[in-house]
Amino acid sequence: MKTIDFHTHAFPDFLAEQAIGAIEASSSLQRSHADGTVSGLLRSMDTAGIEVSVIASIATAEKQFVSILNWSREIASDRIIPFPSIYPFSADAVQQAEQVADAGFRGVKLHPLYQDFQPLNERMMPIYGAIADRDLILLFHSGDDLAFLGDHRCMPSTMLQVQKRVPGLKMVLSHLGGFSQYTDFERHCLGSEAYIDVSFGIPDQPSEMFTHIVRDHTAGRVMFGTDSPWNDQKTEIEKLKRVIDKPDLLEDILWNNAAELLGIGH
Numbered sequence: 001m002k003t004i005d006f007h008t009h010a011f012p013d014f015l016a017e018q019a020i021g022a023i024e025a026s027s028s029l030q031r032s033h034a035d036g037t038v039s040g041l042l043r044s045m046d047t048a049g050i051e052v053s054v055i056a057s058i059a060t061a062e063k064q065f066v067s068i069l070n071w072s073r074e075i076a077s078d079r080i081i082p083f084p085s086i087y088p089f090s091a092d093a094v095q096q097a098e099q100v101a102d103a104g105f106r107g108v109k110l111h112p113l114y115q116d117f118q119p120l121n122e123r124m125m126p127i128y129g130a131i132a133d134r135d136l137i138l139l140f141h142s143g144d145d146l147a148f149l150g151d152h153r154c155m156p157s158t159m160l161q162v163q164k165r166v167p168g169l170k171m172v173l174s175h176l177g178g179f180s181q182y183t184d185f186e187r188h189c190l191g192s193e194a195y196i197d198v199s200f201g202i203p204d205q206p207s208e209m210f211t212h213i214v215r216d217h218t219a220g221r222v223m224f225g226t227d228s229p230w231n232d233q234k235t236e237i238e239k240l241k242r243v244i245d246k247p248d249l250l251e252d253i254l255w256n257n258a259a260e261l262l263g264i265g266h
Contacts, residue, residue: 001251004258005045005053005233007139007174007199007225010038012071020229026147034229038075041228045079048234052079052264054225056109056139059085065096069103076105081262083107083139086127088117097130106262107137107170113148114141119158120165128162132169137261139197140171142185143178156181157188170261174225176201177217182209190217195261197225198253202239210243214253223258 011019016036024031034040038055045053055075057068065087072082086096086108100108108131112119119140131138142159144152156178163171172195177185179200186209196217203210214222226236237254244250259265 002255003048003050003052003224003237004255004262004264005050005226005228006172006197006223006258008041008053008055008228008233009036009057009230010041010055010075011036013037013039016040023147032229033232036229038080042079044228044233048232048237050233050237052081052258052262053228054081054083054107054139054258054262056083057085058109058111058114059087060114062087062090065090069099072105073103081106083109083137085109085115086131088115088124088127093127094130097127097134097136101134101136105136107139107172109139111141112154113145113151118153119162124162125165128166128169132166135170137170137172140173141175142173142196143175143181145179152181154178156185160189160192160194163192163194171195172197172223172261175199175227176210176213182213186213193218193221195221195223195257197223198240199225199227199236200231202236203243204239206243214244215249220252220257220260222253223261224254 020032020036034044041053059065059068069084072084076082084100084105086093140159142154142156156173159173163169174197176182176198177189177196226233
């Protein structure tokens with residue numbers, strides 16, 4: 001069955017070991033399953049039988065916008081779809097969204113915790129607007145994060161307010177709509193226009209909560225994701241196949257929904 005992993009991370013070769021080590025050090029629970037390079041991701045994809053992966057970058061300093069954008073150009077291919085990142089505190093953040101679109105990329109990644117911004121801050125609204133105006137996809141961290149325990153600024157209900165305030169925004173809430181905040185997602189976001197990826201949300205065994213979310217959320221808006229290298233891609237596919245017993249739903253999550261959103265095959 002063809003597969004798109006909508007949520008992965010990788011780093012330039014010279015930086016990968018340092019970046020992986022720093023992220024591992026920030027959380028005693030988070031350990032890498034790959035080396036953090038693009039070549040390592042491609043090896044993982046081959047092992048798992050994954051055709052396409054989205055690589056999401058996070059700009060945590062203004063100077064990183066250009067370097068991420070240039071690196072994203074270098075690694076883009078039929079199998080690797082980079083989502084560069086906008087630095088939210090840049091005076092040129094709106095123009096950065098336009099540069100990403102002009103470079104031909106399909107989306108951007110924002111992470112309020114690593115980038116240290118409030119999702120509903122008024123200064124963010126023109127940035128979201130520029131993302132929507134240029135028909136970019138916004139892959140948004142949602143829920144808690146193992147490196148920021150106790151910081152709940154990314155509650156799914158909060159993140160959904162962004163989409164409600166910015167008509168036309170194609171927003172993907174990561175981690176089954178909100179890592180460790182699934183009740184909040186079910187209560188406030190189930191059936192909304194937000195897309196979700198299932199990274200860090202696939203249970204080891206059938207789960208009533210997981211089944212409810214993936215079956216009852218808006219049709220066409222649930223996509224496979226692993227957060228590789230923090231999860232093993234092959235293992236995550238095997239887990240998904242164990243907990244979803246409907247072949248059509250499985251095919252939609254593994255391929256069809258993401259392919260439609262990304263315009264693959266159109």
